Amino acid sequence: xxxxxxxxxxxxxxxxxxxxxxAALQAVPDLARRGxxxxxxxxxxxxxxxxxxxxxxxxxxxxxxxxxLYPRLLAELEDAPxxxxxxxxxxxxxxxAVAIVGARNASAAACRFAxxxxxxxxxxxxxxxxxxxxxxxxxxxxxxxxxxxxxxxAGGIDFFYPPENEAxxxxxxxxxxxxxxxxxxxxxxxxxxxxRNRIIAGLxxxxxxxxxxxxxxxxxxxxxxxxxxxxxxxxxxxxxDPRAQGCNQLIRQGATLVQNAHDVxxxxxxxxxxxxxxxxxxxxxxxxxxxxxxxxLGIVEDLLGPSPVPVxxxxxxxxxxxGAVQMALLELDLAGRLDRHAxxxxxxxxx
Amino acid sequence: xxxxxxxxxxxxxxxxxxxxxxAALQAVPDLARRGxxxxxxxxxxxxxxxxxxxxxxxxxxxxxxxxxLYPRLLAELEDAPxxxxxxxxxxxxxxxAVAIVGARNASAAACRFAxxxxxxxxxxxxxxxxxxxxxxxxxxxxxxxxxxxxxxxAGGIDFFYPPENEAxxxxxxxxxxxxxxxxxxxxxxxxxxxxRNRIIAGLxxxxxxxxxxxxxxxxxxxxxxxxxxxxxxxxxxxxxDPRAQGCNQLIRQGATLVQNAHDVxxxxxxxxxxxxxxxxxxxxxxxxxxxxxxxxLGIVEDLLGPSPVPVxxxxxxxxxxxGAVQMALLELDLAGRLDRHAxxxxxxxxx
Numbered sequence: 169x170x171x172x173x174x175x176x177x178x179x180x181x182x183x184x185x186x187x188x189x190x191a192a193l194q195a196v197p198d199l200a201r202r203g204x205x206x207x208x209x210x211x212x213x214x215x216x217x218x219x220x221x222x223x224x225x226x227x228x229x230x231x232x233x234x235x236x237l238y239p240r241l242l243a244e245l246e247d248a249p250x251x252x253x254x255x256x257x258x259x260x261x262x263x264x265a266v267a268i269v270g271a272r273n274a275s276a277a278a279c280r281f282a283x284x285x286x287x288x289x290x291x292x293x294x295x296x297x298x299x300x301x302x303x304x305x306x307x308x309x310x311x312x313x314x315x316x317x318x319x320x321x322a323g324g325i326d327f328f329y330p331p332e333n334e335a336x337x338x339x340x341x342x343x344x345x346x347x348x349x350x351x352x353x354x355x356x357x358x359x360x361x362x363x364r365n366r367i368i369a370g371l372x373x374x375x376x377x378x379x380x381x382x383x384x385x386x387x388x389x390x391x392x393x394x395x396x397x398x399x400x401x402x403x404x405x406x407x408x409d410p411r412a413q414g415c416n417q418l419i420r421q422g423a424t425l426v427q428n429a430h431d432v433x434x435x436x437x438x439x440x441x442x443x444x445x446x447x448x449x450x451x452x453x454x455x456x457x458x459x460x461x462x463x464x465l466g467i468v469e470d471l472l473g474p475s476p477v478p479v480x481x482x483x484x485x486x487x488x489x490x491g492a493v494q495m496a497l498l499e500l501d502l503a504g505r506l507d508r509h510a511x512x513x514x515x516x517x518x519x
Numbered sequence: 520x521x522x523x524x525x526x527x528x529x530x531x532x533x534x535x536x537x538x539x540x541x542a543a544l545q546a547v548p549d550l551a552r553r554g555x556x557x558x559x560x561x562x563x564x565x566x567x568x569x570x571x572x573x574x575x576x577x578x579x580x581x582x583x584x585x586x587x588l589y590p591r592l593l594a595e596l597e598d599a600p601x602x603x604x605x606x607x608x609x610x611x612x613x614x615x616a617v618a619i620v621g622a623r624n625a626s627a628a629a630c631r632f633a634x635x636x637x638x639x640x641x642x643x644x645x646x647x648x649x650x651x652x653x654x655x656x657x658x659x660x661x662x663x664x665x666x667x668x669x670x671x672x673a674g675g676i677d678f679f680y681p682p683e684n685e686a687x688x689x690x691x692x693x694x695x696x697x698x699x700x701x702x703x704x705x706x707x708x709x710x711x712x713x714x715r716n717r718i719i720a721g722l723x724x725x726x727x728x729x730x731x732x733x734x735x736x737x738x739x740x741x742x743x744x745x746x747x748x749x750x751x752x753x754x755x756x757x758x759x760d761p762r763a764q765g766c767n768q769l770i771r772q773g774a775t776l777v778q779n780a781h782d783v784x785x786x787x788x789x790x791x792x793x794x795x796x797x798x799x800x801x802x803x804x805x806x807x808x809x810x811x812x813x814x815x816l817g818i819v820e821d822l823l824g825p826s827p828v829p830v831x832x833x834x835x836x837x838x839x840x841x842g843a844v845q846m847a848l849l850e851l852d853l854a855g856r857l858d859r860h861a862x863x864x865x866x867x868x869x870x
Binding site: 277278281403404405406407408409412413416419420424425427428431 | 628632754755756757758759760763764767770771775776778779782
């Protein structure tokens with residue numbers, strides 16, 4: 169998972185195919201060669217042991233996709249993080265959660281609203297998930313600190329960003345829960361935030377957006393929530409208020425307008441039965457791929473181009489069994505020749 | 520139409536049955552007797568002539584349901600006013616119209632918004648309809664005064680209410696259009712406003728609500744627009760603003776969130792083809808009732824009670840032909856024994 173070139177989707181497919189990380193690690197060089205590239209540089213055993221010791225020393229824990237403590241709703245995402253680092257009260261992962269996200273530079277009124285909403289949802293037994301950012305995120309965590317709140321950080325579990333949130337993040341270690349996908353010590357970079365946002369959206373039965381500018385990170389979280397089949401909710405504002413435009417736009421696109429905790433509960437209630445169904449991503453039902461159909465690799469390679477196309481289309485056009493196509497894609501991926509795009513699309517780089 | 524006890528629905532049914540007002544007037548006493556009551560006191564010919572002279576003297580005109588100048592979209596309402604009095608530019612009735620309504624005590628910002636929206640919609644060729652009330656209504660008329668606006672008053676065409684709107688109403692006589700259902704000189708009373716609101720909703724392809732309190736007249740207009748199959752649009756606001764609650768509630772119930780003229784145009788565009796279809800309420804296609812089924816009257820009378828029930832249900836339960844049931848209802852109506860309620864429901868008073 170820490171090896172460059174192996175993302176969550178590839179990781180998940182390797183485990184689905186080879187059963188264990190150890191078996192997958194052994195197979196990767198061979199698969200990459202068949203895909204026509206050189207093998208990714210795999211992280212060493214000692215790198216892994218160093219991180220494990222580090223996490224242990226921080227008083228944090230690993231949560232591994234497919235294992236008991238791993239949040240079940242998050243596991244439903246196609247690109248669920250294979251590994252999470254968690255510090256705090258792990259029992260919060262067993263309760264239904266709602267995400268509250270919004271602008272870092274939100275108005276004081278909107279922050280007060282977010283804090284009140286988080287408080288009221290907490291009183292109703294819901295855990296509030298957010299991103300420990302300035303503005304709405306901070307207000308949401310504050311409102312639900314007494315009842316249960318989870319902060320997902322973009323960098324390492326031990327990195328405070330923004331720096332002034334150190335006290336808040338520390339409070340969450342002690343009275344809430346902090347989750348990170350990146351290894352300890354990682355300073356968050358721009359590209360980390362969308363990854364963080366998918367975790368926020370994935371943990372929650374629904375996401376409430378409070379004040380968001382058009383094209384902001386909060387709208388990305390909302391889109392990811394919608395793609396994951398979760399409820400998207402938005403708090404409206406006057407068209408005269410530029411900070412309301414993102415939320416109003418979301419409502420126009422079909423998000424549920426919410427004005428209070430009651431509205432949120434009404435919107436997420438139909439989703440509650442999902443929580444009852446135990447769902448492990450590696451249980452039977454996961455596609456089992458066929459081996460030994462070397463011919464599929466050439467066909468798939470020919471079908472791919474620089475423009476992203478849906479995997480389903482490649483399967484259909486190839487005429488090959490779906491398992492054989494998936495294996496060919498995995499080989500190209502490990503050879504560093506496949507790019508994975510949003511919506512399950514893939515494209516190929518020239519060999 | 521000016522006779523007490525004959526409302527728009529009854530009037531329309533009488534004309535549908537008897538062809539002309541003269542024939543209907545002759546038939547009313549007989550029908551009422553068959554319904555088990557005494558005939559309504561019919562207004563005299565001289566009363567009618569006096570009103571016609573008065574309207575003429577005011578420089579106003581009658582528009583009669585089923586005749587050329589009568590607004591076609593309004594004629595689609597089941598309870599379309601049989602007669603309208605109009606003063607101003609009648610050509611405005613030929614253009615597509617959007618209603619803008621809202622709170623009388625709206626915020627200055629909302630009034631400015633309404634004026635700007637009306638202006639922008641006017642620039643796009645739409646006529647703006649409203650109710651010549653304080654607040655949002657006045658702002659909407661002002662914004663569209665140059666491009667075309669219709670004010671529907673609750674009282675007589677010559678009555679200024681609120682009094683401070685005299686200059687605005689006079690401007691609409693000269694550069695827009697004013698419509699009234701009540702006879703000249705009528706001072707508007709509380710019960711007149713919902714009637715006025717149905718005309719606003721009925722004239723327009725869609726109604727935009729800007730700032731409205733829960734349970735306000737603007738929400739009645741929105742409901743009437745929805746019942747008439749027109750587009751209902753609402754301008755959102757912060758949940759912290761009590762004046763936004765009515766609009767936010769409308770959006771939660773399915774109204775389209777609009778932030779500007781572009782959003783309004785996008786919402787009403789699919790309805791434009793309706794304007795092309797010439798639709799006269801008295802053309803073939805109108806149900807023709809069967810005569811001479813005196814037995815239906817007794818059955819219908821037995822089926823009715825003091826609680827309102829849908830006419831469709833009475834028809835179904837009676838086992839009688841729909842035309843015979845309608846005739847029986849008309850007879851009871853003219854006998855002063857039938858009450859008509861929203862949603863096509865009826866109830867009976869004891870004989």
